[in-house]
Structures are given as structure tokens and as C-alpha cells.
Amino acid sequence: MAALQKRVGRRAMPWLFLLPNFILFAVFAFLPLALDLVYALTGGDQLSLSSRPFIGGENFSSLLSCGNYLDPTTCERDLFWRSLFNTLLFVVVQVTAMVLIALTTALILNRNLRARGFFRSLVFFPVMLSPVVVALIWKWMLLRQGVFNAWLENVGIAPIDWLSSPNWAFFWAVLVSIWAHVGFYVLILLAGLQAIPRDIYEAADMDATGRWRKLTRITLPLLWPNLLVVIVLALIRGVQTFDEVYVLTGGGPGSATKLIVQFIYETGFATQPRLYGLAAAASVCLAVLLIGLTLAQLRANRRPVNE
Amino acid sequence: MNSLLTFVSRRRGTHGSLHWTDWVSYAYLCLGTIAMLWPVAWLVLSSFKSEGQLQDFPASVMPxxxxxxxxxxxxxxxxxxxxxxxxxxxxxxxxxxxxxxxxxxxxxxxxxxxxxxxxxxxxxxxxxKFAWGNYRDLFHSSDFVGYAWNSIFITAMSTIIVLFVNSLAAFALSKYEFRGRSTAYVLSIATLMIPPTIVLVPLFLVVNQLGLLNTPWGIILPGAATPAGVFLLRQYMLTIPDDLLDAARLDAASEWKIYWRIVLPLAAPALAVLAVFAIVWRWNDFLWPLIVLTRDDQFTLQLALNSYQGEPQMQWSSILAMTVLTLLPIACVFTFLQRYIQTGIAETGIR
CATH class of the missing domain: 2.30.30 (SH3 type barrels.)
Structure with a gap:
């Protein structure tokens, strides 16, 4: 290595250090990003670019052509629209419920309670589990012969096929993904809560401020920047949900829990013929959604600096 | 008895008794404990039951x-x-x-x-009685040992490469003044905005052209350069004083030696955090391996679990035991290193 430095000179060394990282970024991130558009604008079922005919915006118009945009069955690609609707509904319900639970939990864990560290670790540990493991843990409990139905039977309710009913399957997909991810957001909110200066509360105590007033007038306004980051982060992750829902329900029953990433995966890799162009076009649509959310995140991140 | 009650209900620091909101908080946390713990406990208990017992309805709690x-x-x-x-x-x-x-x-x-x-x-x-049969059967099947080996190989290799490549880049970006440095930094962080879900098709082409389909390297290399890792390590390396590096240069140490002998050892805490993340990322990876690894003998544990549970004649007894074994390494990492993980996440917002 010393010999190498002699040959290229000391000033070139940082570039040399950056090189492996940049080769990897270029080959596995920037190049694919550019190729995404190439795929989206070409047709056929061949992977190699030279044997793909250019078809312009046909993939996009196929994805986006609908008789009535509120009714997926009238669309040329009804599965795309159905998965898009599912994703939007999933994200709205999941993020709302998860942020509320995370906020409540963080506020409680920020109190002067016993065994706080234990509870914090407890709510966090599912974040580390693999989505496949999470899905199987819940699938095992949701079987017809599973433990939930055993409890229901104990109180005299007939067993329910949780994952075969569209509404229940959707409910559990949301619930399981909240269970798996809420700890991450609790941690971020808790860090935000602990950064609020103590003396503000002491000053409030001197004025005999009530608990509720302290919460709504001090804690929540000062936590707002963190809360905004958490919401946007949860939205970005939520839109990309795939693993745990796919293993839990397989997108079913029917296509009741099929999300947009599953549509991309199945269109491009799991059905014959492999419609790479269509999958890439759907990826571009997803990317547009994510860029919007990321810009929102950047704004959310900038706010605390301005204030 | 009375003193016991005051002991239990005493709060840290203060000696006053509990406000009603404290009781509500404890009740919430107890419910939360059950909700977080029961699913995993039920999995572990069930994994010790024979296939026959797993058909029991209602099932007994203990095997x-x-x-x-x-x-x-x-x-x-x-x-x-x-x-x-x-x-x-x-x-x-x-x-x-x-x-x-x-x-x-x-x-x-x-x-x-x-x-x-x-x-x-x-x-x-x-x-x-805990029946170890499900676990014994797994270890006797060559399939499981193969899946476990694939998972371990991918995780270990990937972690080493991530640490090496990202720390080199972070070193260059934090300890040198050169033209284009901020551009280079922004470019490496910008890849945060290219989540794998939106480049699946072209990434598949790239991996295919490189001949990496159905090899562990098709998983390891695309995930090796992580913007999050560069960010985390650079933030830490900025706190290492430049005087140390200058002193080493006076002693005619090469830049490589400065990286290897001074900066890397000093950045050990940040490296540890990144190592934990890298292990968890690769071990839990699912969507990309699902696309790249289609041959049964290349499957990781996650893929094997997914394919087992999709079979019509699935045996829950072996799936449950395999799920526990897949969860176990992560549970160990979490138990011993949770403090690092939690502070790492709280400080950087990276997962």
C-alpha cells in the first residue's frame, strides 16, 4: 500500500479510498436507476436490452388506462389499480394507527416509571425480527385451528377464517406490520422527548401548570418536528411494504391484500411471460410517489433548524 | 405489607405515591408486554410440540x-x-x-x-415435556443445514465487505480536504433515495450480466455500499482529532496505515453499530434474495421458510422449529447489543 501511495501520490489517496464504494454505488444504484426508464419504455419479455423493442409510453398508458378511475375492474391493468388502492388504504390506516400508538407509548415511556428500559426493549425487539419470521409467528396464531380461534371458542364465538376473509386479512396485515415496526418509531419519538429541556417543565411547575396543559402546550409543540419526521418516514416505509404481508396472506384472499411492490414483483419475476417493461413502469410510478414523500421528509428535516 | 405497597408504588427519585396516571401507564405497559411477548412465546412453546399435538384444538399452552x-x-x-x-x-x-x-x-x-x-x-x-424432536429432525436434514450455511455465509461476507468499503469511503470523506468532496458526499447519501424496491428489474439485469444469479454474491455485492453506513461512520470519524493523523504523517506513516492502524481502531464503536445493522439487514433480507436465488440449494433460511409455508403439505412442526432457529441469532444479537442498537437508531434514524 505504501508503494501504491508513492506511485499515485498522497493527494490521490482519498479518491482511491472512495473508489470501491463508488463503483458499487454506480453499478448497483445509479446505473439501475437509469436503466429503469429504459425498461419502462421498451416492451417484450426479453431481459437483455438489445432484444427489447422501443414502444414509447405504451407501458405507462397500459398501466394508467382506466374506464373509471375509482373502479379498478374497469382498468386495463386492474391488478395494478387494485394494488395501488390497497397500498394507499394500507398506508393511511397503518401510519395513522402506528404513529398514534408510537406517540402514546413514547409519552408513557418518557415518564418516571420503573423498568422503563425493559419496556423500551420489549416494544423494540420485533423491529429486529425478519419480516418472514414475523409473518409466520402471526400466521401460526391465525390458523383456523390457531390460538385466537381457541380463545374465541372459550367465550362462545364460532371460529373465524381470519386470513380467508378479505376484510380480516387486511386488518391483520395492518396490525402485524404495526406490531413489527412500531418500536422503531417509539425510539425516535423517545429521543425527541428526552431532548426537550427540563427547565421548561420546571418553569411550568412554578406556575402550577396542569398535566394536560403541559402536554398540549409544551410537549406536543416541541415534539412536532420529530413527529413530522416519523410520519414521513412511516409513509415512505409503508408504501414499500411487501415482505410480511406477502408471507402472511400471499396478497390474498384474491387480491385483497396485494400491495404495489407485490404487483411489481409478480409482474416482473413471478408470472410468465415476464413483463419487465410493465414492472419497470410500475416501479417508476412508485418512485414518483416516493420522491414526493422524500421531498416532504427533507422539508420536515429542515424545519427544526429554521426554528 | 403496607411498606411493601409503598415500595412497589414508589417512583424513582421522588417519594410521593402514585398518581392515577401512573396506574394507567402501568396498565398500558402490561397490556403492551402481553401483546409484544405472547406471539413469540407461543411460537417457541409450539415449536416443542409434536405434529400430533399441534393439531389439538384448543391447544394446550405447554408442550x-x-x-x-x-x-x-x-x-x-x-x-x-x-x-x-x-x-x-x-x-x-x-x-x-x-x-x-x-x-x-x-x-x-x-x-x-x-x-x-x-x-x-x-x-x-x-x-x-419439551420435545426436541422437531429440532433434531431439522439438523438431520441436509436441506436445513444447507440453508443455514447460505444464510451465515451471506451475512458474514456481506458484513465484512460493508464495514471495509464503507469505512474507507467515510475515512476519505471525513479526514481529507479535496475538491469535489462535498459532491462525493452528497452522491453517496443520495443513494438513500434509491430504495431497492424501485430498481428491481434493472438491478436484476445487472446481476444477471455479471453472472451472479443464483450465487450468494448476487445478494452480497448490491447491498455492500450503504449510504447509511457511510453517513454513520463519517459522523463518528469527524470526532477523531486530525492532530493524531498529522503526528502519524510526521512519522512517515502511509495514508493506508493511518486508516488501518489509527482511524479504524478509534472508530470501533461506530463500526460495531454498523456491524449489527449489517448483520440484521442481510440475515432478514427477503425480497431481493427471492428474486436472485431461485434454485433450492441456494436458498437462505428466509426463502426456505417462505417456500415451506407455501407448500400444500406443509408440516408446521418443522416450520415452527425453523422459525425459532432463524430468529435465534437475531435475538442473541439484540440481547447483548441492544444498547448500541437503540442509541444508534435514536441518533441517526437509520434502520
Whole structure:
């Protein structure tokens, strides 16, 4: 290595250090990003670019052509629209419920309670589990012969096929993904809560401020920047949900829990013929959604600096 | 008793008694504990049950097995039952043999005297017992060992490469002044905005052209340069004083030696955090391996679990045991390193 430095000179060394990282970024991130558009604008079922005919915006118009945009069955690609609707509904319900639970939990864990560290670790540990493991843990409990139905039977309710009913399957997909991810957001909110200066509360105590007033007038306004980051982060992750829902329900029953990433995966890799162009076009649509959310995140991140 | 109550209800620091909001908080946390812990506990308990027991409805909480006892004059141990006799009393008897719906039962201490009872009149005597059979079967199947090896290889290799490549880049970006440095930094962070879900198709082409399909490297290399890793390490390396590096240069140390001997050891805490993340990322990886690894012998544990649970003739007994074994390494990492993980996440917002 010393010999190498002699040959290229000391000033070139940082570039040399950056090189492996940049080769990897270029080959596995920037190049694919550019190729995404190439795929989206070409047709056929061949992977190699030279044997793909250019078809312009046909993939996009196929994805986006609908008789009535509120009714997926009238669309040329009804599965795309159905998965898009599912994703939007999933994200709205999941993020709302998860942020509320995370906020409540963080506020409680920020109190002067016993065994706080234990509870914090407890709510966090599912974040580390693999989505496949999470899905199987819940699938095992949701079987017809599973433990939930055993409890229901104990109180005299007939067993329910949780994952075969569209509404229940959707409910559990949301619930399981909240269970798996809420700890991450609790941690971020808790860090935000602990950064609020103590003396503000002491000053409030001197004025005999009530608990509720302290919460709504001090804690929540000062936590707002963190809360905004958490919401946007949860939205970005939520839109990309795939693993745990796919293993839990397989997108079913029917296509009741099929999300947009599953549509991309199945269109491009799991059905014959492999419609790479269509999958890439759907990826571009997803990317547009994510860029919007990321810009929102950047704004959310900038706010605390301005204030 | 009264003092015990005050001890339990005392808050840290203060000596006042509990406000009602404290009780509500504790109640919430207890419910939360059950909600977070029960699913995993149920998985682990179930993994120790035989396939037959797993069909029980409603299932027993603890895994059990039928008690078997030694009986004089018999070679094998005989199963023990609670037999309800005609007069309504219940006695423990062993079963000699069973023919159709009647069973020949005997008292354990006098095996010569047998009576015949209807099988509806007896209940097996059970004891809590963890059956390791599901786990033993897994380790005897070459498939499982192969999947586990694939997962371990991918995780270990990937972690080493991530640490090496990202720390080199972070070193260059934090300890050198050169033209284009901020551009280089922004470019590496910008890849945060290219989540793998939106480049699946072209990434598949790239990996295919490089001949990496159905090899572990098709998983390891695309995930090796992580913007999050560069960010985390650079933030930490900025706190290492430049004087140290200058002193080493005066002693004619090469730039590589400065990186290897000074910066890397000093950045150990940040490297540890990144290592934990890298392990968890790769071990838990699912979507990309699902696309790249299509041959059964290349499957990771996650893929194997997914394909097992999709089979029509799935055996929950082996799936449950495999799920526990897949969860175990992460559980160990979490138990021992959770402090690092939690501060790492709280400080950087990276997962």
C-alpha cells in the first residue's frame, strides 16, 4: 500500500479510498436507476436490452388506462389499480394507527416509571425480527385451528377464517406490520422527548401548570418536528411494504391484500411471460410517489433548524 | 405489607405515591408486554410440540407428553391413563394393549390383573415435556443445514465487505480536504433515495450480466455500499482529532496505515453499530434474495421458510422449529447489543 501511495501520490489517496464504494454505488444504484426508464419504455419479455423493442409510453398508458378511475375492474391493468388502492388504504390506516400508538407509548415511556428500559426493549425487539419470521409467528396464531380461534371458542364465538376473509386479512396485515415496526418509531419519538429541556417543565411547575396543559402546550409543540419526521418516514416505509404481508396472506384472499411492490414483483419475476417493461413502469410510478414523500421528509428535516 | 405497597408504588427519585396516571401507564405497559411477548412465546412453546399435538384444538399452552411407567415383567414402558370406572372413581392404570374401541388396562403394581375398558373412559396422564424432536429432525436434514450455511455465509461476507468499503469511503470523506468532496458526499447519501424496491428489474439485469444469479454474491455485492453506513461512520470519524493523523504523517506513516492502524481502531464503536445493522439487514433480507436465488440449494433460511409455508403439505412442526432457529441469532444479537442498537437508531434514524 505504501508503494501504491508513492506511485499515485498522497493527494490521490482519498479518491482511491472512495473508489470501491463508488463503483458499487454506480453499478448497483445509479446505473439501475437509469436503466429503469429504459425498461419502462421498451416492451417484450426479453431481459437483455438489445432484444427489447422501443414502444414509447405504451407501458405507462397500459398501466394508467382506466374506464373509471375509482373502479379498478374497469382498468386495463386492474391488478395494478387494485394494488395501488390497497397500498394507499394500507398506508393511511397503518401510519395513522402506528404513529398514534408510537406517540402514546413514547409519552408513557418518557415518564418516571420503573423498568422503563425493559419496556423500551420489549416494544423494540420485533423491529429486529425478519419480516418472514414475523409473518409466520402471526400466521401460526391465525390458523383456523390457531390460538385466537381457541380463545374465541372459550367465550362462545364460532371460529373465524381470519386470513380467508378479505376484510380480516387486511386488518391483520395492518396490525402485524404495526406490531413489527412500531418500536422503531417509539425510539425516535423517545429521543425527541428526552431532548426537550427540563427547565421548561420546571418553569411550568412554578406556575402550577396542569398535566394536560403541559402536554398540549409544551410537549406536543416541541415534539412536532420529530413527529413530522416519523410520519414521513412511516409513509415512505409503508408504501414499500411487501415482505410480511406477502408471507402472511400471499396478497390474498384474491387480491385483497396485494400491495404495489407485490404487483411489481409478480409482474416482473413471478408470472410468465415476464413483463419487465410493465414492472419497470410500475416501479417508476412508485418512485414518483416516493420522491414526493422524500421531498416532504427533507422539508420536515429542515424545519427544526429554521426554528 | 403496607411498606411493601409503598415500595412497589414508589417512583424513582421522588417519594410521593402514585398518581392515577401512573396506574394507567402501568396498565398500558402490561397490556403492551402481553401483546409484544405472547406471539413469540407461543411460537417457541409450539415449536416443542409434536405434529400430533399441534393439531389439538384448543391447544394446550405447554408442550406435553404422555407419562410412561415401568411395569414388572414388561419389556417396554407402558402408557399411563386415568381410568374412570363404572362406580365413578378415577384410578391410574397402564394400558397393556388396545383392540378397536376397547383397551386392556392393568394396575401398574399388579400387571397380571387386567380389565377391559372402553377407550372413551380413559384419559392419558400427561406431563409438561419439551420435545426436541422437531429440532433434531431439522439438523438431520441436509436441506436445513444447507440453508443455514447460505444464510451465515451471506451475512458474514456481506458484513465484512460493508464495514471495509464503507469505512474507507467515510475515512476519505471525513479526514481529507479535496475538491469535489462535498459532491462525493452528497452522491453517496443520495443513494438513500434509491430504495431497492424501485430498481428491481434493472438491478436484476445487472446481476444477471455479471453472472451472479443464483450465487450468494448476487445478494452480497448490491447491498455492500450503504449510504447509511457511510453517513454513520463519517459522523463518528469527524470526532477523531486530525492532530493524531498529522503526528502519524510526521512519522512517515502511509495514508493506508493511518486508516488501518489509527482511524479504524478509534472508530470501533461506530463500526460495531454498523456491524449489527449489517448483520440484521442481510440475515432478514427477503425480497431481493427471492428474486436472485431461485434454485433450492441456494436458498437462505428466509426463502426456505417462505417456500415451506407455501407448500400444500406443509408440516408446521418443522416450520415452527425453523422459525425459532432463524430468529435465534437475531435475538442473541439484540440481547447483548441492544444498547448500541437503540442509541444508534435514536441518533441517526437509520434502520
Amino acid at each position: 406435553y407428553s404422555q407419562v410412561k411407567v415401568d411395569v414388572a415383567g414388561m419389556q417396554d414402558q407402558l402408557p399411563l391413563f386415568n381410568v374412570k370406572t363404572t362406580d365413578g372413581t378415577v384410578t391410574q392404570m397402564v394400558q397393556i394393549r388396545r383392540v378397536g374401541i376397547t383397551a386392556e388396562m392393568a394396575f401398574p403394581n399388579e400387571p397380571g390383573r387386567t380389565i377391559e375398558v372402553n377407550i372413551d373412559q380413559r384419559q392419558p396422564v400427561t406431563e409438561t
